[in-house]
Amino acid sequence: MAVAAIGKYEFEPADALEKFHGAQLLYIGWEDHLLFCAPFAFPFPPTMPFRAVVEEVLPGSFGYHPDFARIDWAQAEWFKSGQPWRPDFDKSLAENGLRHKDVIRFRTPGLRGIAGSCS
Amino acid sequence: MDMQVAKKKLGLKEKYQVMTRGLDWEPSYQKKEDIYPYASYEGIKIHDWDKWEDPFRLTMDAYWKYQAEKERKLYAIIDAYAQNNGHLNVTDARYINTVKLFLTGVSPLEYMAHRGFAHAGRAFPGAGPRVACLMQSLDEIRHAQTQIHALSNFNKHYNGLHDFRHMHDRVWYLSVPKSFFDDAVTAGPFEFMVAIGFSFEYVLTNLLFVPFVSGAAYNGDMGTMTFGFSAQSDEARHMTLGLEVIKFILEQDPDNLPIVQRWIDKWTWRGYRVLTLVAMMMDYMLPKRTMSWKEAWEVYFEENGGALFKDLARYGITMPRCAETIALEKDHLSHQAWGTFYNYGAAAAFHTWVPEKEEMDWLAAKYPQSFDKYYRPRLEFWREQAAKGNRFYNKTLPMLCQTCQIPMLFTEPGDPTKICYREVDYQGSKYHFCSDHCKEIFEHEPEKYVQSWLPVHQIYQGSCFPEGTDPSAEGFDPLAAVLQYYHLEFGRDNLDFEGSEDQKNFDLWRGQATKNG
Numbered sequence: 064m065a066v067a068a069i070g071k072y073e074f075e076p077a078d079a080l081e082k083f084h085g086a087q088l089l090y091i092g093w094e095d096h097l098l099f100c101a102p103f104a105f106p107f108p109p110t111m112p113f114r115a116v117v118e119e120v121l122p123g124s125f126g127y128h129p130d131f132a133r134i135d136w137a138q139a140e141w142f143k144s145g146q147p148w149r150p151d152f153d154k155s156l157a158e159n160g161l162r163h164k165d166v167i168r169f170r171t172p173g174l175r176g177i178a179g180s181c182s
Numbered sequence: 183m184d185m186q187v188a189k190k191k192l193g194l195k196e197k198y199q200v201m202t203r204g205l206d207w208e209p210s211y212q213k214k215e216d217i218y219p220y221a222s223y224e225g226i227k228i229h230d231w232d233k234w235e236d237p238f239r240l241t242m243d244a245y246w247k248y249q250a251e252k253e254r255k256l257y258a259i260i261d262a263y264a265q266n267n268g269h270l271n272v273t274d275a276r277y278i279n280t281v282k283l284f285l286t287g288v289s290p291l292e293y294m295a296h297r298g299f300a301h302a303g304r305a306f307p308g309a310g311p312r313v314a315c316l317m318q319s320l321d322e323i324r325h326a327q328t329q330i331h332a333l334s335n336f337n338k339h340y341n342g343l344h345d346f347r348h349m350h351d352r353v354w355y356l357s358v359p360k361s362f363f364d365d366a367v368t369a370g371p372f373e374f375m376v377a378i379g380f381s382f383e384y385v386l387t388n389l390l391f392v393p394f395v396s397g398a399a400y401n402g403d404m405g406t407m408t409f410g411f412s413a414q415s416d417e418a419r420h421m422t423l424g425l426e427v428i429k430f431i432l433e434q435d436p437d438n439l440p441i442v443q444r445w446i447d448k449w450t451w452r453g454y455r456v457l458t459l460v461a462m463m464m465d466y467m468l469p470k471r472t473m474s475w476k477e478a479w480e481v482y483f484e485e486n487g488g489a490l491f492k493d494l495a496r497y498g499i500t501m502p503r504c505a506e507t508i509a510l511e512k513d514h515l516s517h518q519a520w521g522t523f524y525n526y527g528a529a530a531a532f533h534t535w536v537p538e539k540e541e542m543d544w545l546a547a548k549y550p551q552s553f554d555k556y557y558r559p560r561l562e563f564w565r566e567q568a569a570k571g572n573r574f575y576n577k578t579l580p581m582l583c584q585t586c587q588i589p590m591l592f593t594e595p596g597d598p599t600k601i602c603y604r605e606v607d608y609q610g611s612k613y614h615f616c617s618d619h620c621k622e623i624f625e626h627e628p629e630k631y632v633q634s635w636l637p638v639h640q641i642y643q644g645s646c647f648p649e650g651t652d653p654s655a656e657g658f659d660p661l662a663a664v665l666q667y668y669h670l671e672f673g674r675d676n677l678d679f680e681g682s683e684d685q686k687n688f689d690l691w692r693g694q695a696t697k698n699g
Binding site: 065066067068069072073074075076077078079082083084086088090092094095097098099100101102103104105106123124127144145162163164165166168176177178180181182 | 219220223224225370518521522525526555556557559560563564574576577578579580581582589590591593598599600601603605609611612613614627629630632633634635636638639640642643644
């Protein structure tokens with residue numbers, strides 16, 4: 064459908080890739096850990112290795128949770144737009160097929176949050 | 183010699199006719215469609231504007247006299263409240279945070295409502311709705327003013343209220359009420375009337391004003407309570423106008439029904455999402471609670487709203503489908519919302535805290551299906567950590583919904599352990615949503631919502647730093663720069679209530695008022 068308007072109604076999207084100074088947005092959520100109220104939004108260069116996201120960025124964002132230190136990344140299950148997905152840690156975000164405003168989540172089997180409450 | 187002419191006095195009915203409909207005229211040298219260019223493009227068909235039943239039954243002179251009298255009384259009470267240090271009679275300084283939320287989030291909407299009704303009134307070719315919109319427009323600017331005056335008293339003593347208008351246009355969570363109203367005023371006049379006049383003023387207003395006003399009364403805030411009561415007689419008229427709008431549009435042409443139904447569906451959901459702030463206010467921010475959010479929803483929407491939609495069934499209007507989703511959220515909404523503000527307590531212009539034990543017991547009693555199972559463990563963990571000096575402050579920015587602009591904090595309908603993710607590909611780009619309803623709203627008018635000013639994305643684009651900031655400078659602290667841009671003072675306006683200046687001052691001043699030095 065189109066907006067009902069009195070004339071031509073076309074505007075630039077507010078969040079086009081070129082507005083982020085060379086970065087692209089990536090959203091990351093941790094399943095079963097809603098102590099973090101919502102998934103995170105990050106601006107990353109597309110050339111950034113996936114491993115750097117996991118090893119250098121995620122500890123600062125999720126490290127407060129006592130489960131974080133217990134994560135076995137080899138066991139982690141990944142999803143992109145809700146579908147099972149397998150990242151290559153040694154490839155860049157772009158090489159992993161991640162585009163501007165993609166959303167990924169990870170599930171860490173055996174870890175179910177504070178007292179198993181998914182918090 | 184003067185002629186003695188019997189002085190003619192108009193009867194009430196005549197006076198009413200002369201001073202409302204009688205003010206209209208038929209244009210002779212301009213075309214009607216040039217004078218009213220917004221009257222038809224939304225697809226609403228009106229055949230006879232005279233069928234409009236004036237709900238206000240007020241003329242301008244009577245309006246003026248009546249409102250002036252009301253305001254004289256209101257200001258007398260507000261002055262007395264200020265002079266007697268009424269702020270020290272509130273239950274607990276935590277309460278004042280509800281006032282901060284109201285002033286920054288709601289009062290600017292009153293002003294926008296003033297603008298919106300003035301615009302809609304100008305756009306309608308009928309004299310009846312034009313006069314009704316004029317009066318509501320004046321009501322709204324009076325409400326904005328009386329709220330700002332009443333609440334300014336708190337600004338003399340407490341933090342976070344000093345620049346509410348500046349904050350309203352910038353602070354991340356205030357983009358939720360702001361974008362809601364901007365969405366309405368940028369729609370056509372008919373959609374605005376259904377959005378604000380009907381869906382907000384009629385269907386949802388009791389869930390906004392009653393909780394704030396009765397919350398004020400329960401917590402000893404007579405100033406806020408008084409402006410609430412003063413506004414109430416106006417609200418009754420607004421509700422009548424909202425209902426009249428719907429009936430008038432639907433009676434004019436059968437083609438109007440699907441358009442109106444879609445607007446009701448959209449704006450009930452948009453309004454409900456804004457009420458997320460009210461839900462957490464009721465359950466977490468009032469030291470002395472009135473009723474739970476869930477109870478309020480059941481009384482004011484499910485019962486009262488249910489009866490309303492039964493009445494409207496004869497026009498073909500049905501209950502908005504989102505009501506089913508809302509019913510599934512009512513056990514969770516306030517807990518998820520407060521958890522979000524607790525997360526981002528360093529970036530809010532009011533204080534947050536973990537509820538005390540008795541308060542958690544109250545929540546458990548009000549929410550037997552959800553609180554102990556999902557939310558108590560989280561809150562108790564936060565409390566333990568705070569006691570160890572490790573208070574949780576989330577420093578990574580959240581993903582937001584493209585439509586309602588709220589962080590993606592809502593869970594799947596029926597599964598409170600899974601965040602609800604929805605997405606759409608539009609013109610080669612991805613857009614994300616908190617719910618099916620926000621997604622559908624986007625899909626209907628994507629050209630509108632691709633323009634959303636999402637605070638998180640704007641921060642990453644570099645639009646939310648004070649002028650002249652160099653983000654490439656060594657040691658640049660983006661969070662500090664964003665708070666400066668908000669005019670939010672770190673360590674005074676934000677962070678936990680425990681240890682705040684508000685807490686210390688309130689205790690000190692109340693001690694001076696009730697004890698010997």
